[in-house]
Amino acid sequence: MQWLLPARSGGGGPCKRSTRKRVRKAWWRGRVRAPLLTFKRARALRRKMTLPEAILWRRIRRGQLAGLQFRRQHPIGPYILDFFCAASRVALEIDGAAHDSEVQFEHDQRRDAWLASEGIQVLRVAAAEILRDESLDHVLSHIAQVAAPSTAFGGPPPPQAGEEP
Template sequence: MVSTSIRRATARKLRADTTPHERLLWRALKELPMEGTHFRRQAPIGRYVVDFFCPAKRLMIELDGGHHNDDETAERDRERQNWLEQEGYRVIRFWNSDINGDLTAVLERIYVELYGSREAEVEPLKHRRRR
């Protein structure tokens, strides 16, 4: 297992080196009505660092570029997602082209994942830190 300090340093580096697609989604996530909670970006979870994480709903958002089509990378993604789901997290994935092509649809999908439907009222979400 990689030490906590190494995982945190890796997350910090990834936050400093965000892709244009991550920056665009990060700004858009701040506009979603999410009273009482927030998303974290490049959050260390277990031995992984996830792109975006909503602790209150245990929801993770992963952005994938073209290199995720490679067999080896796709297999690592599957293993990673299986582990995260076994730990009780929900993972949704978007292609970078989804962010460029229809950001509104991406945000609607995220809202549905958070609240159950597009018409759902925003309710305060709370999360507890694990110690």
């Protein structure tokens, strides 16, 4: 353990590692990687949620929606998802007035295509829908329906030819 040895100057204290600023060689992380800057931006966004995000988060956090666990402001690649369910690979995006412009629409299209290539389904919800109490329950039921695990086939697959059941 090199850092426990006395300093070369004879000061008797622990040897300090290099004082040079370390450069991160691996700035991509995880299975679907994200740059360190994206992680920092996501952390800042978690502290400053919009009103529709706060309302939706209050209703879906801690598995309240069909037992699904969502993360908020989750970084994936160069993007930050408003909400993400890792188990079902579903992202929820809250679209406010800023998403009405043509430039933002094209950016959202590229982003959705990239996320689809990573196997992530994106559900876009208008912020106005979340702010209306009567439509929020409908939005939540739609999210639960899309994000819930599929039980269409139910049970194990049939045995192969020559196998016993």
